[in-house]
Amino acid sequence: MATSTRRRQLGRPVSIVGAGITHFGAFKEKTSRDLFTEAFQDMMGSLDQGMDVQDIECGYLGNYSSDLFEGQGHTAPIIADWLGMTPAPITRIENACASSGSALREGMMAIASGLYDVVLVGGVEKMTNLPTEGVTDVLATAADVLYEIPAGMTFPGIYGALAKAHMDRYETNLDHLLKVGIKNHVNGALNPKAQFNISILDLMESRKTRAEERGQPVPEWKDEMDFLNDARANPWIAWPLRLYDCAPITDGAACVLLVASELAGDFTDKPVHIVGTGQATGRPLHDAEELTSLSAAKEAAGQAYRMAGVEAKDIQVAEVHDCFTIAEIIATEDLGFFAPGEGPRAVDEGRTSRDGDRPINTSGGLKAKGHPVGASGVGQVIEVFHQLRGEAGERQLKNPDLELGLTHNVGGTGGTCVVNIMRRG
Numbered sequence: 001m002a003t004s005t006r007r008r009q010l011g012r013p014v015s016i017v018g019a020g021i022t023h024f025g026a027f028k029e030k031t032s033r034d035l036f037t038e039a040f041q042d043m044m045g046s047l048d049q050g051m052d053v054q055d056i057e058c059g060y061l062g063n064y065s066s067d068l069f070e071g072q073g074h075t076a077p078i079i080a081d082w083l084g085m086t087p088a089p090i091t092r093i094e095n096a097c098a099s100s101g102s103a104l105r106e107g108m109m110a111i112a113s114g115l116y117d118v119v120l121v122g123g124v125e126k127m128t129n130l131p132t133e134g135v136t137d138v139l140a141t142a143a144d145v146l147y148e149i150p151a152g153m154t155f156p157g158i159y160g161a162l163a164k165a166h167m168d169r170y171e172t173n174l175d176h177l178l179k180v181g182i183k184n185h186v187n188g189a190l191n192p193k194a195q196f197n198i199s200i201l202d203l204m205e206s207r208k209t210r211a212e213e214r215g216q217p218v219p220e221w222k223d224e225m226d227f228l229n230d231a232r233a234n235p236w237i238a239w240p241l242r243l244y245d246c247a248p249i250t251d252g253a254a255c256v257l258l259v260a261s262e263l264a265g266d267f268t269d270k271p272v273h274i275v276g277t278g279q280a281t282g283r284p285l286h287d288a289e290e291l292t293s294l295s296a297a298k299e300a301a302g303q304a305y306r307m308a309g310v311e312a313k314d315i316q317v318a319e320v321h322d323c324f325t326i327a328e329i330i331a332t333e334d335l336g337f338f339a340p341g342e343g344p345r346a347v348d349e350g351r352t353s354r355d356g357d358r359p360i361n362t363s364g365g366l367k368a369k370g371h372p373v374g375a376s377g378v379g380q381v382i383e384v385f386h387q388l389r390g391e392a393g394e395r396q397l398k399n400p401d402l403e404l405g406l407t408h409n410v411g412g413t414g415g416t417c418v419v420n421i422m423r424r425g
Contacts, residue, residue: 007306010112013261015271015425018047019382024195024252024370026128032066032075033082035253036124039375040083043255048268051257053083057116059090060107062100062123063374068138070126085120096142097323098411099123100254101377101418105279107258117263122255123375135249139373142412144284151286156246156324158285158413160238163326165291167240170341172329174240178228179347180325181244181367187354188364190395195250195370200224207233245325250370254378256385264425270389276310276421278303285413294414297334301408304419305336308404312336315421316402317387318358319380321410322365328352331408332360335419354397362387362395377409377418388424 020043022035044051061076072078076092093103100123107121127135140149143158153161166172181200188194189202198206204227211218221227228234234242257267264271280303282288282296289295305311312335320335322328329343337358338346346352352360363369363383366376384405386392402424409418 005306008303009307010108011114012112013273014108014111014258015261015264015273016256016381016385016422017259017264017267017271018043018257019255019385020044020046021193021254021379021382022252023193024250024372026249027251028128030126030251032063032070032072032124032126032253033079035126035251036061036079036122036255037082039122039124039253039255043257047257048270049266051267053085055118056085056088056120057118058088058107058110059085059120060103060110061090061092062095062103062377063092064094064096064099064125065138065141066126068141069129079124095416096411097321097371097373098377098409098416098418099374101407101409101420102279102411102416104256104378104381104420105277105418108274108277111258111260117260119258120255121258121378122253123378124253125372125374126251127249127372128251132249144286144413147286148284148413154238156238156241159324159326160241162291162330163240163324166326166330169292170344172344175225176329176344176347177240177245177325178225180322180328181228182224183347183353184322184361184365184367187362187395188368190393191364191369192393194364194368195248196364196368200227200244241324241326247323247366247371250372252370252372252375252379254375254382256378256381271425272385272388273423273425274420275423276304276306276308277419278307279416279418281416282414284415288414292340293330293334294410294417296414296417297331297408297410297419300417300419301335304406304421308421308423310404310421314404315406316399316404317362317384317397318360318406318408319363319365319383320360320408321376322361322367323371323410325367327410328360328365332358335406335408354395359397362392362397377407380407380409381420381422384422388422
């Protein structure tokens, strides 16, 4: 892959001054427009100085497939109308699960170019209208339908292949995957907006209690690993991935307000500045050079590090795209946090937990927070935004010098990756 070592810079600095996010979960009675309106209202409430909707000059909406999930195309202007944003231009961005990560970059460039000063960026997905097999079919359209899907490669199967390749090359084992899920559920239990607002331990105990109340045999699980190794509680989905290795089907929305940094004080006393960004394209998985790494992630990370003038070791908190547990391990290696093959060892040593030296997915990640695919990229940014501002509640990192955070958002079978680096104002 051709790469550039040029240190690219934005034409002018861009800051995040407000953020809003819905609860993630299953909401039968709501549509995409309902969800995004909720996120927008949450964002408006986060602004220290307030703002009139008509001050927003432009918008970018990440959405993977409202067409197939809801039968609704042309989503962006419909949502803009519900927000009262007309006649400001708003554009839908589709890049699979990296849709809103890509939308964020478009919003940044709109400001950096000097064309706009105040830009709304967000993402939304309403996935639960369809049964699981329908969702699987929709998501499969993000893979290569000419070569990958006819071979029977659903996304669990695709990431199962990545997991098997990593296991073969680096002696990664099933317990490493389970430990990622346990860690992310512990974090999600502290996130009031997470879809799975419960730890694996508490889930295990609730299963025991329910069996006892029903007069059924009470399982003799000793701990979370015992529970997750029980195929009845945690069935195989696509070996070596089990149910609790997979992110859920989710409805949700998230949005942020971007402004030219010189105007940030007009909106908030605690801006977060976007100091680095990178986006890259990789080959479809069937044509990739290797299965233990995503080339687009490495390239996007390199672009972002160079723009920010930092190295991987400088990042203090990161939200990475853990659509499956193996994806988190691979991401931590692609981003340079750990050497190839050392990601599983870092999990064993607790280095990626909230009190570790490299906290990953403090929100619960896609695994526990939820994965409304079009909203996930901006959802990651919002977690870092709150961590850097000291507003993450019970899951707030204890580091008093927390200053630099990163997000890593992947689309399809690794065909798109967006990496953003943020610094506390």
